[in-house]
């Protein structure tokens with residue numbers, strides 16, 4: 001079965017921005033994928049091409065891909081790389097490339113009759129990731145709120161995915177109650193996390209109260225994590241918070257202190273995107289997941305450098321950072337072969353596209369980072385609930401850090 005037709009159309013994302021959707025056709029089958037968009041993007045990410053180039057890109061991509069077998073994902077992805085001709089997809093755009101790549105995988109899955117997680121992950125893909133839920137947010141996702149971009153929760157005590165997501169929704173609700181009780185006005189940021197004019201310290205305290213409440217009511221243990229998105233704080237010399245400026249050494253000490261004080265299970269981007277040494281120093285100093293997002297950008301060259309230097313122990317996987325499913329898979333493979341955990345992640349600008357739910361299962365991710373509430377986040381979380389329902393006796397992944 002070959003790709004018979006490929007079209008792009010412009011649709012909208014959760015921030016109301018225009019984005020591209022790719023739809024591919026073969027026989028009576030069709031499948032589509034939509035590009036998400038970041039706000040705190042890594043410098044080395046695949047380039048996002050303006051949607052106004054849609055006709056030109058469609059002409060190039062469809063001419064190249066029509067006729068290729070829907071089951072030859074590597075050929076499809078290498079062809080996308082070839083017609084682009086650059087490392088970072090600056091020609092056809094990573095957004096146009098990833099949507100074609102994922103749409104073809106979804107088409108192949110539809111034709112094969114296997115759900116995408118099974119088509120990609122095989123019959124032994126039977127473990128579900130824990131949801132890493134964003135409950136309080138600031139930084140580039142909600143200016144005027146906290147300096148740390150994301151305060152995250154992981155319901156490690158839940159025995160199944162449904163209960164895990166349920167626990168995260170309880171924490172999210174309790175945080176609102178806690179803020180109301182303290183007279184703090186809050187609204188929602190880009191990812192559905194609560195945004196408020198509070199200090200980072202206050203955010204930790206509020207979340208602690210909320211997860212204690214959930215434990216008392218349900219017996220489920222919930223741990224905390226953060227995405228500092230430190231590149232956004234770095235001014236070239238220091239990390240600039242609303243209430244302090246820290247040197248690299250002070251930043252590392254601060255991260256270690258937070259990890260101790262709040263028993264953090266997860267710290268993402270604690271240092272700026274080019275500080276491989278700082279990442280390595282912190283990874284040695286703490287006993288939790290230290291995850292690289294902007295530093296690795298799902299790119300095997302940068303992940304390889306991190307592995308050699310001992311930077312981080314976890315890799316954030318965002319398919320649109322690298323531009324094809326094949327390169328995403330290579331990033332996952334390299335990370336895992338070297339003992340790194342992986343976390344499959346949404347972007348702050350999202351849509352109803354649920355593909356990453358399947359990727360998280362196919363790739364046996366430890367966590368899926370995709371918010372807690374909001375239609376575009378719930379699309380992925382509910383898909384995981386469906387996957388759990390449809391699987392015969394799935395289990396949750398074992399988190400080696402607990």
Ligand SMILES: C=C(OP(=O)(O)O)C(=O)O
Nearest residue numbers: 038039040041346347348
């Ligand atoms: C999801 C994130 O944000 P963005 O999509 O804005 O890069 C992140 O930094 O992990």
Ligand SMILES: [Mg+2]
Nearest residue numbers: 227268269293
């Ligand atoms: Mg991040």
